[in-house]
Amino acid sequence: MKPPRFQYCAPSMLDDALILLERQGDEAKILAGGQSLVPLLNMRLAAPSYLIDINRLSELNYIQPEDDYLAIGATVRQSQIERSPLVQEKHPLLIEAIWHIGHMQIRNRGTIVGSLAHADPAAELPALLACLGGSLLLQRSTGERLLATEDFFRGYLETALEPGEMVVEARFPWVDPRAGWAFMEFARRAGDYALVGAAAVLTPGEDGTCQEARVAYAGVAGAPVRASEVEKLLLGSTLDERSLDEAAQVARAVVSADMSDVHATVVYRRVLAAELTRRVLRAAWARRRM
Amino acid sequence: MMHDQGELLAFTEECEIAVTVNGQRYERRVPVRLLLSDFLRHELHLTGTHVGCEHGVCGCCTVLLQGEAVRSCLMFAVQADNLFLTTIEGMAGTQSDLHPIQQAFLEKHGLQCGFCTPGMIMSIHALLHENPDPTEEEIREGLSGNICRCTGYQNIVEAVKLAAERLRVAPEEVE
Numbered sequence: 177m178k179p180p181r182f183q184y185c186a187p188s189m190l191d192d193a194l195i196l197l198e199r200q201g202d203e204a205k206i207l208a209g210g211q212s213l214v215p216l217l218n219m220r221l222a223a224p225s226y227l228i229d230i231n232r233l234s235e236l237n238y239i240q241p242e243d244d245y246l247a248i249g250a251t252v253r254q255s256q257i258e259r260s261p262l263v264q265e266k267h268p269l270l271i272e273a274i275w276h277i278g279h280m281q282i283r284n285r286g287t288i289v290g291s292l293a294h295a296d297p298a299a300e301l302p303a304l305l306a307c308l309g310g311s312l313l314l315q316r317s318t319g320e321r322l323l324a325t326e327d328f329f330r331g332y333l334e335t336a337l338e339p340g341e342m343v344v345e346a347r348f349p350w351v352d353p354r355a356g357w358a359f360m361e362f363a364r365r366a367g368d369y370a371l372v373g374a375a376a377v378l379t380p381g382e383d384g385t386c387q388e389a390r391v392a393y394a395g396v397a398g399a400p401v402r403a404s405e406v407e408k409l410l411l412g413s414t415l416d417e418r419s420l421d422e423a424a425q426v427a428r429a430v431v432s433a434d435m436s437d438v439h440a441t442v443v444y445r446r447v448l449a450a451e452l453t454r455r456v457l458r459a460a461w462a463r464r465r466m
Numbered sequence: 467m468m469h470d471q472g473e474l475l476a477f478t479e480e481c482e483i484a485v486t487v488n489g490q491r492y493e494r495r496v497p498v499r500l501l502l503s504d505f506l507r508h509e510l511h512l513t514g515t516h517v518g519c520e521h522g523v524c525g526c527c528t529v530l531l532q533g534e535a536v537r538s539c540l541m542f543a544v545q546a547d548n549l550f551l552t553t554i555e556g557m558a559g560t561q562s563d564l565h566p567i568q569q570a571f572l573e574k575h576g577l578q579c580g581f582c583t584p585g586m587i588m589s590i591h592a593l594l595h596e597n598p599d600p601t602e603e604e605i606r607e608g609l610s611g612n613i614c615r616c617t618g619y620q621n622i623v624e625a626v627k628l629a630a631e632r633l634r635v636a637p638e639e640v641e
Contacts, residue, residue, distance in 0.1 A: 180499070214542075281537050
């Protein structure tokens with residue numbers, strides 16, 4: 177098996193990469209970890225004329241805690257996050273999501289930002305970023321722009337990225353220290369893409385009820401889905417069995433009607449969404465700090 | 467666009483690379499689309515690294531890149547320029563002297579056809595380096611990126627347990 181012919185360049189400065197990207201426009205593709213792109217090339221589902229390998233851009237290899245969020249540069253590998261004591265302490269939900277990505281061998285190469293830019297709706301990180309209300313920093317040779325998750329993901333493998341632009345940083349907002357959180361998914365085999373995945377962050381108020389709820393799903397539509405109907409139901413609740421049942425019922429509707437494929441029917445995905453909702457909410461609530 | 471367009475900024479279809487594999491340095495000129503797995507097999511004739519699915523699912527082509535387990539079919543050879551690799555050929559000291567992980571596979575019947583075995587051994591090597599005393603669950607998680615179609619996993623898991631035990635008693639030198 178051979179990838180189609182392409183021209184290759186591995187610049188060591190971001191400015192150079194951006195100039196090359198600007199020059200080649202939509203004929204060019206960024207190669208980061210390559211764990212999604214190289215299979216597409218090997219199977220000849222993608223045939224970009226130019227590959228710009230960003231693995232030598234050490235200036236994008238940073239994990240930077242800011243006041244409101246954790247900033248992750250475009251060359252940071254998933255396994256780097258897993259092993260980072262800073263992230264283990266300050267953003268354990270991110271690590272819980274990453275554990276579900278592929279296998280050790282994939283996470284050793286795959287990048288956080290690459291997974292987001294690839295925008296597979298069944299992937300873990302887009303759903304997590306949607307859950308947290310995170311954002312992505314896009315850069316081109318002439319400037320940069322910051323996009324919220326909901327403005328970035330457009331549909332199946334489709335994003336707001338324009339020719340000449342690349343994602344240089346992902347911003348994962350911190351989770352309130354009182355909040356409980358969980359990430360879960362159902363896949364037929366360990367490491368497969370999720371049939372359905374769910375992320376939840378639940379913040380308790382002074383009175384012990386849920387004051388803020390954030391719930392998002394992977395694998396239920398063409399893009400990650402944040403479920404405001406489910407969230408609204410949970411406000412003021414104590415996450416008793418009745419509210420879990422109600423939330424599970426409402427969660428069925430987050431699966432869009434066209435989500436039947438060779439892996440699962442839409443009916444099965446709705447059953448999974450309902451059950452995962454119950455489980456992820458229960459797990460998240462159990463982790464809250466009073 | 468006043469940038470000096472030096473060699474680094476030029477696109478190319480072929481590259482000179484220098485890769486260290488199992489301690490030996492190789493210099494080759496390669497097409498940029500040559501997969502690392504094909505480079506190892508066709509250019510260096512290190513055919514112990516197997517290729518199965520060639521899209522990152524089966525784990526047969528697992529090698530160690532800078533000590534970390536990666537799929538060699540999901541990388542281009544040019545990306546390994548100036549880096550060091552370990553393949554299955556680098557595991558045993560001599561033909562008669564198996565690596566403890568290989569010896570454990572032999573004793574516990576951890577293989578039948580052997581096609582997946584090189585990838586298994588490399589993944590397990592990385593796993594035990596990071597976690598010398600894994601639980602059965604951790605072993606199974608560590609093996610989840612490698613598919614075996616004949617032996618099944620029970621004897622492979624037994625082999626990993628035995629190898630872990632022996633390596634804890636007599637740790638090897640790891641690069």
